Amino acid sequence: MQWNSWGEFFAMGGYAxxxxxxxxxxxxxxAWEVFALGLxxxxxxxxxxxxxSWAGQGLEHKE
Structure with missing residues (x-):
């Protein structure tokens, strides 16, 4: 596709x-994935x- 102006480019031939x-x-x-990754x-x-901290206190983690 060929555009003659920036306006035509941003309009994308009617499919903007x-x-x-x-x-x-x-x-x-x-952006959401980067945010969720940080969390x-x-x-x-x-x-x-x-x-x-449990290991330092001699405690074992039990679930």
Whole structure:
């Protein structure tokens, strides 16, 4: 496809809603994944520290 102006490029031949919407949803999903990864990391580090503190006290973890 060939565009003669930036306006035509951003309009994407009448499919701008689909094209830019898909880009937006993809970026939103990637941002959410980075955020969720940070939460999972903090939770895992907390668990490791908790188990280490139990080991230092001579306690065993029982679930």
């Amino acid at each position: 809603g689909y094209v830019w919407g898909s880009f937006g949803l993809t970026l939103l999903a990637l 999972r990391r903090r939770k895992a580090i907390g668990r490791v520290r908790q188990v280490q």
